Amino acid sequence: MESSPTTARTIPQLVRRAAESFGDRSALEDGAVSLSFAGLAEAGLQATRAFCAAGIRPGDRVAIWAPNIHEWIVAAIGLQSAGAVLVTLNTRFKGAEAGYVLRKSGARILCTMGEFLGTDYIGLLEHEHLPELERIVVLRDEAEGALRWSEFLAQGNAFPAAEARQRAAAVSPDDLSDLxxxxxxxxxxxxxxxxxxxxxxxxxxWSGLVGLRAGDRYLIINPFFHSFGYKAGWVSALMRGATSLPHAVFDVPAVLERIAQDRVSMLPGPPTLYQSMLAYPERGKYDLSSLRLAVTGAAAIPVELVHRMGRELGFETVLTAYGLTESCGVVSMCREGDAAETIATTSGRAIPDVEVRCIDADGKELPRGEPGEVVVRGYNVMQGYFDDPSETAAAIDAEGWLHTGDIAVMDERGYLRITDRSKDMYIMGGFNCYPAEIENLMYTSGAFAQVAVIGIPDERMGEVGMAFVVPASGKDVTPESVISWCRANMANYKVPRAVEIVDELPMNASGKVMKFMLRERARG
Structure with a gap:
């Protein structure tokens, strides 16, 4: 069907077609706020008018720094329908991290919160140099020097609705949707x-292979700033006629309560989400009979977890997938009907019309069963890194293959088993942690001559960070002081959970830290 949401080629077109197809059905429920698909389209149009009235032009960048709330979705639809590019900011960022993204992207408007869970988002930016940021809009509450969301929307009345619709219609499938x-x-x-x-x-x-369908009630715990909460989340729900139920803070009893009250059928998340639910001693008090679909990834999972998710949580379908931001979030997926062992031990096979290979150091494809770097070619490969042609050239070769840096074994069926992640990256509770970034942040303290961060196994979080630190000359450093500084200066998931103070780091002849030796040392 030409007018089906599943054939939409732009997000504004998707919103319009979803309104036409699903009309008065529930699209979005967030506390006291409930919007139908038609109502969400109207709210998005008003937001489009507001961004246009604020001077946003096609190709401009607009940032959102907020938790999973309905205003986030309306703001994203509005700015993308105005032709702008969505820039998402991790809610766990500290000021320097957020400031870097805002500067690098050249965002003209920031949509954020007055305060959330004790964090003063605008206050964190107080000392950041942001020459291109013209306006801050608070989606909830109010803050000095910022415009309230309701006031911002009201200013959109100055921009004609017909022109806003024309702006949305002019957005092309080849236009950037996000950074x-x-x-x-x-x-x-x-x-x-x-x-x-x-x-x-x-x-x-993705939504078709998962089996998401009209009438599903989708609890979106995965953060909107990530592909999993944004694209696999509310965008996919719009496409299939499912109801989006944003959830701002993960808390096991609150999630179990929402599943029971809101009759949740779709609940994706990292393995730790389901492990926490299964471990909750009072789980039996809650009616979880509505649960149908689970999609997980980010870490290897025990086969028994897949069995327990079906047996004890009631999921009819449990799937695993693999992807990265550079592949629009998806490279491979398991399929409905795959055995529990396949789902637990692999990340599935390539999605249709996408090529995946495992290659050796010379770029040659390896025989099945031999570990090699995963490379991907197809419509899911990013356009490149913004304003960074050298990094783009390093990631995508002349033949169009995206080099993931992830090591995997591909079996005879084409199913991937990821054996090692992007260089030294580790995954803590579903969050990608990059040691190089954490090390660079730690060096800004001036307290360390050398720093090396690795991931170590953790029963609850999958992996956590461990830092090996050589103190700078004259600096008195303790594990406690290192962790305290990190908590004050970086997102919580990046903070090392263990610290060892050392006299020197093991180096090879070219001066690189030999992290495999640190991993052996951490294992004891």
Whole structure:
């Protein structure tokens, strides 16, 4: 069907077609706020008018720094329908981290919070030099020097609705839809550029393979600043006619309560989400019978967890997938009907019309069963890193293959088993942690001559960070003082959970830290 949301090629087109197809059905529920698909389209139009009235032009960048709330979705639809590029900021960022992304992206408007969970977001930016940031809008509450969301929307009345619709209609599938910043292994976050058309093609495939359908009630715990909460989240829900239920803070009893009260059927998340639910002693008090679909990834999972998710949590379908920001979030997926062992021990096979290989150091494809670097080619590969042609050239070769840096074994069926992640990256509770970035942040303290961060196994979080620190001359450093400084200066998930003070780090002949020796030392 030409007018189906699943064939939309831009996000504004998707919103309009979802309104036409699903009308008065519930699209978005957040506390006392409930919007139908038609109502969400109207709210998005008003936001489009506001961004246009504020002078936003096609190609401009607009940032959102906020938790999972309905205003986030409306703001994103509005700015993207105005032709702007969405820049997402991690809610756990400290001021320097957020300031870097805002400067690098050249964002003209920031949509954020007055305060959330004790964090004064605007206050964190007080000492940041942000020459291109013209306006701050607070989505909830109010803050000095910022415009309230309701006032911002009201200013949109000055921009004609008909012109806003024309602006939305003019957005092309080849226009950039978003810049999602990923730290990579260089330490400096890079803005991954992807387009409307490629994102919608990827998540039409993803949502179809997962089995998301009209009437599903989708509890979105995965953060909107990440592909998993944004593209696999509310965008996919719009595409399939599911109801988005944003959830701002993960807390096991609150999630169990929402599943029971809101009759949640779709609940993706990292393995730790399901492990926490299964471990909760009072789980039996809650009616979880509505649960149907689970999608996980980010870490290897025990086969028994897959069995328990079906047996004890009631999921009919549990799937695993693999992807990275540079691939619009998806490279491979398991399929419905795959055995529990396949789901637990692999990340599935390539999504349709995408090529995946494992290669050796010379770029030659390896025989099945031999470990090699995963490379990907197809419509899911990013356009490049924003304003960073050298890093783009390092990531995507002349033949169009995206080099992921991840090591995997591909079996005879084409299923991938990831054996080692991007260089030294580790995953803590579903969050990608890049040692190079954490090390660079730690060096800014001036207290350390050398720093090396590795991931170590953790029963609850999967992996956590451990830092080996050589103190700077004359500096008195303790593990406690290192962790305290890190908590004050970086997002919580980046903070090393263990610190060892050492006299020197093991180095090879070219002066590189031999992290495999540190991993052996950490294992004892």
């Amino acid at each position: 999602l910043f990923t730290s990579g292994t260089t330490g400096s976050p890079k803005g991954v550029m992807t387009t409307h058309g490629q994102n919608l093609k990827v998540f039409e495939v």
